[in-house]
Amino acid sequence: MDMQKVAQQNVDMDMTPMIDCVFLLMIFFVLVIDLSQKNLEDLILPRAQFQEPDDKPPENRPILNVLQNGTVVYEGKVYYDAIKHGTNYKPIKDLLLSIRTYGLATGRLHLKEEELPGGIKAKLIDDPILIRADKWTEWHYIGEIMKQCSQPEIAFWKVELAMSEKDKETGEKNPPKSVKQ
Amino acid sequence: MSAIDDAQEEVKPDMTPMIDVVFLMIIFFVCIEFKVLESKLPAYLPKDKGSQSTVVEPQEQLSVKVYVDKPGTPNYKHGGGPGLLNEGTKRPFRFVLEGHRVKWEVGPKPCFTIGEVKAELERIAKNPASMVPDKKTGQKKLMGCVVEAYPGTYYDDVSKTADVCHQAGFEEINFGGGLGAKK
Numbered sequence: 001m002d003m004q005k006v007a008q009q010n011v012d013m014d015m016t017p018m019i020d021c022v023f024l025l026m027i028f029f030v031l032v033i034d035l036s037q038k039n040l041e042d043l044i045l046p047r048a049q050f051q052e053p054d055d056k057p058p059e060n061r062p063i064l065n066v067l068q069n070g071t072v073v074y075e076g077k078v079y080y081d082a083i084k085h086g087t088n089y090k091p092i093k094d095l096l097l098s099i100r101t102y103g104l105a106t107g108r109l110h111l112k113e114e115e116l117p118g119g120i121k122a123k124l125i126d127d128p129i130l131i132r133a134d135k136w137t138e139w140h141y142i143g144e145i146m147k148q149c150s151q152p153e154i155a156f157w158k159v160e161l162a163m164s165e166k167d168k169e170t171g172e173k174n175p176p177k178s179v180k181q
Numbered sequence: 182m183s184a185i186d187d188a189q190e191e192v193k194p195d196m197t198p199m200i201d202v203v204f205l206m207i208i209f210f211v212c213i214e215f216k217v218l219e220s221k222l223p224a225y226l227p228k229d230k231g232s233q234s235t236v237v238e239p240q241e242q243l244s245v246k247v248y249v250d251k252p253g254t255p256n257y258k259h260g261g262g263p264g265l266l267n268e269g270t271k272r273p274f275r276f277v278l279e280g281h282r283v284k285w286e287v288g289p290k291p292c293f294t295i296g297e298v299k300a301e302l303e304r305i306a307k308n309p310a311s312m313v314p315d316k317k318t319g320q321k322k323l324m325g326c327v328v329e330a331y332p333g334t335y336y337d338d339v340s341k342t343a344d345v346c347h348q349a350g351f352e353e354i355n356f357g358g359g360l361g362a363k364k
Contacts, residue, residue: 052221
């Protein structure tokens with residue numbers, strides 16, 4: 001064995017630990033980015049059989065989190081505090097208005113003109129909005145958000161309700177798709 | 182060093198890759214368990230109703246009413262109580278509602294289980310009298326239904342009701358949300 005061959009053998013590196021570290025870092029960042037972008041509160045969602053998977057949610061979709069006591073949280077900030085505001089739902093309206101204004105100004109949301117029966121034209125937001133409420137949230141809080149969404153100055157009509165494929169409280173799971181009727 | 186010592190050193194396996202793989206698998210399965218897949222139930226609001234300033238023709242709709250039968254008792258399993266904030270999360274303590282029960286009225290028929298609601302909705306959906314003309318196309322379509330949640334009902338009750346409406350074949354589902362909070 002000449003000296004050149006020995007030198008070549010010495011510079012061989014074991015790549016295994018580096019690849020392991022890269023994989024671990026990838027998993028870590030994928031999960032961290034995934035959770036932080038969605039601005040999701042820790043809620044237990046109701047389970048429903050008829051549901052559309054939310055695997056490719058639009059990036060621009062606003063998500064309103066509704067806690068058990070009716071408090072509305074958007075991007076980690078409390079906008080409507082059920083205890084403090086009670087039946088004064090103006091903060092919800094203001095929040096939806098600001099989401100609309102900001103969304104339209106930045107191009108994240110788009111307006112669509114619709115002709116309603118009677119020939120009247122209405123400008124509606126053509127992007128969805130997701131309401132994510134805990135399963136034990138009183139319905140009237142969600143009903144109030146939906147009512148505000150239907151106001152002409154807000155006009156979010158593509159309201160979606162977040163569901164889960166598994167009830168984290170009871171552990172019940174939906175059957176696989178093939179078993180569904 | 183003897184020949185026996187050499188042989189013993191050779192059979193010593195390198196555990197590092199195995200431990201790495203085991204760690205990766207643990208992380209993968211833990212993440213899968215915690216990341217419960219979310220889905221959505223479309224609850225599109227009518228464009229020509231609600232607060233739009235248009236005169237709307239009355240439409241034939243099936244009314245599905247949800248009433249509270251037993252209000253239930255909140256159980257704060259992880260401590261805390263009503264109106265208290267969890268100092269760690271800065272959010273109210275979570276409760277589980279135990280013994281909560283609702284009853285329904287599908288059209289005029291009272292129902293006491295979600296199964297009965299589904300069966301009644303399916304019966305109505307199959308009835309030719311439930312077909313109404315579509316304003317846009319003029320063709321016959323299944324009438325819409327409106328889920329009217331009475332005070333004291335929860336998101337879980339209403340979503341399950343909307344879910345069985347979808348399963349029964351109703352596509353146009355509206356929500357009545359103006360019945361207020363529980364007294």
